[in-house]
Amino acid sequence: MKISFIGAGSMAEAMISGMLEKRIVKAGDIRAHNRTNKKRLRTLEQKYGIRAADGLDQLFEGPDAVILAVKPKDAPDVLESVRPLISPDTLLVSVAAGITIPFIENKIGRHIPVARAMPNTSAKVGLSATGIAFNIAATKQHRHRAFAIFSAVGMTTAVKEEQLDAVTGLSGSGPAYIYYIAEALQQSAAEIGLDAQTAKQFILQTIIGAAEMLKTSAEPPEALRKAVTSPNGTTEAAIRVLDEREVKQAFIDCVKAAAKRANELSNAGKEPARE
Ligand SMILES: NC(=O)C1=CN([C@@H]2O[C@H](COP(=O)(O)OP(=O)(O)OC[C@H]3O[C@@H](n4cnc5c(N)ncnc54)[C@H](OP(=O)(O)O)[C@@H]3O)[C@@H](O)[C@H]2O)C=CC1
């Protein structure tokens, strides 16, 4: 497989690293292009052995898929620029939050196969949770190819395109919510007298252990939480604070805010960029 990346930032690197780890593509068959940050391209060349492309045209020299991995605000201009370069059977895979399939089709102005996906940066370690939707021009072969790419870097599930903003709020941004909790735990550990190195080991194993319990247990999260909570014990004292501060509602609101923002980003190109 030959894969080209338009935009060589965090998400592109996560996918490149994950795909190479799973050996679904050779390093020399990956090309990547940034508009301005050439130093970043050289770094990726050295780190992974991929090929930097000096111009967008080099990305369209017979790839099996072109992955659009620029910020949503940059997507409209990029789509205009690739319009003359794209052939009818080039599979265009967008990971840009909020950028819809009709928007892409409209910008390209021709029927080409399009996949819109929402992975997350855990692709880097082969553990992305990716939602994916296709347009009508995507054949069984194109779908298979897109699934092969994302399945190499984690779990992939087909969803309706309308559900992708929700997937973005839940799992696209989701790793950041877990890192946020880890940050808080790290800070709390310092305040109760544990050194950072010791605390890191305990925090990490606690997150991995809880994730494994959630994965393997038949019990819902609430039951697993209650099993930790002894009457009048330490967990009860802890959860009381979370409840008093309405932390659960804050997380619900946080996911909704991300999904809403993804929906607003659908309007990229129709409104002035806010980033
Ligand atoms: N980070 C994440 O967790 C996730 C991100 N996404 C999506 O992935 C996309 C990329 O995000 P992320 O990797 O975090 O962003 P980054 O800012 O890290 O990367 C974007 C890259 O695009 C390049 N770029 C900008 N304009 C152009 C252009 N006209 N032509 C070519 N390259 C260009 C930038 O380099 P330069 O400015 O030098 O050109 C930059 O390297 C976004 O749309 C985001 O919604 C999806 C899921 C998760």
Ligand SMILES: O=C(O)[C@@H]1CCC=N1
């Ligand atoms: O923050 C963002 O907009 C991107 C999309 C999902 C995760 N990161």
